[in-house]
Amino acid sequence: MDLEPGRLLRETRLRHGLSQQRLARRAGTAQSAISRIEQERVSPTVQTLAELLHLMGEELVLEAGRRDTGVDLSLNRANLELTPEERVQKGLEFADFVRTNRGGEASLQEP
Amino acid sequence: MTPEDLGRSLQAEPLLGALKRHGVDFVVIGGVAGLAQGSSYPTYDLDVAYSRDPANLSRLVDALAEIGVTLRGAPPDLPFQLDVQTLGNGANFTFDTEFGSFDVLSDIAGIKSYEELRGASRLKRIAGVDVRVASLDDLISMKRAANRVKDQLMVVEYVELAEELRRRQGGDADV
Numbered sequence: 001m002d003l004e005p006g007r008l009l010r011e012t013r014l015r016h017g018l019s020q021q022r023l024a025r026r027a028g029t030a031q032s033a034i035s036r037i038e039q040e041r042v043s044p045t046v047q048t049l050a051e052l053l054h055l056m057g058e059e060l061v062l063e064a065g066r067r068d069t070g071v072d073l074s075l076n077r078a079n080l081e082l083t084p085e086e087r088v089q090k091g092l093e094f095a096d097f098v099r100t101n102r103g104g105e106a107s108l109q110e111p
Numbered sequence: 112m113t114p115e116d117l118g119r120s121l122q123a124e125p126l127l128g129a130l131k132r133h134g135v136d137f138v139v140i141g142g143v144a145g146l147a148q149g150s151s152y153p154t155y156d157l158d159v160a161y162s163r164d165p166a167n168l169s170r171l172v173d174a175l176a177e178i179g180v181t182l183r184g185a186p187p188d189l190p191f192q193l194d195v196q197t198l199g200n201g202a203n204f205t206f207d208t209e210f211g212s213f214d215v216l217s218d219i220a221g222i223k224s225y226e227e228l229r230g231a232s233r234l235k236r237i238a239g240v241d242v243r244v245a246s247l248d249d250l251i252s253m254k255r256a257a258n259r260v261k262d263q264l265m266v267v268e269y270v271e272l273a274e275e276l277r278r279r280q281g282g283d284a285d286v
Contacts, residue, residue, distance in 0.1 A: 071271045075151040080275070084147040084235035084244065088123060091146035095153035096120050 005049050006040040013038075016056045026055040118155050121211035124238035126157050126178060131240050133174040136162040138232045138243045140219070140253065145265065147235050147244045148286075149272050152265055156212035160245070162225050163217050168195045171215065180206035180213060221256030222249060247273040247286040 020034040036042045050060040142154025183205040202218035232243040254262040276286040
């Protein structure tokens, strides 16, 4: 998550021009409780965060989107065209290739 | 780093074949299972999970004796009595064999029980031997629990792979 709950709460509160004390009064809690959340000393539940945002006329919107992991699935898709037995054989052959060529670059650099 | 650091070249058939011949109840996990599921990460050892049933321990002892295992990283003079009592007193054993590194595990982070692992596994043929291979979901759980840097990288790939398989199979299919 790029935006931490505490930062979200603090930014929203400041945008509304509210003090921690005033938000705490609206929430029926202590100013220190708001402070702890904003300082990321405690992580609020989704419900708590949503309620605090409601008290400022805002709504917490959560959504799940596909993550860009950078994994190139083309290798895996090629593997899926093989039988499991062929996949393992290919993988172990690649492991042998890595094993036998590891350190080769360092060797080339030696005088 | 030398090629020797990665151990011997792994030959899966003699290891899996011995387990199969002796009727050991086991599930292939780790990198070989990942490869069988379509991963592109190489692996240098064979990991299997095994049932702790006493009769299975006896069969496992026979298979390990046939393979000729030695404890990996242990001093050569450290006595290791390969019998049911020894296996019963331990859980995870890491061996050297002439066929490559071979780990037999029963206490596996990320797995609730062997029975659940086995229940979700699938029969696949590896190196000419029909064996049970852990599901991708369980492989993901194990890698998450291990949580080394290499495990974190593999989790990312396994999740992508699992999603790819689910897209192909549709719905909430076991993978």
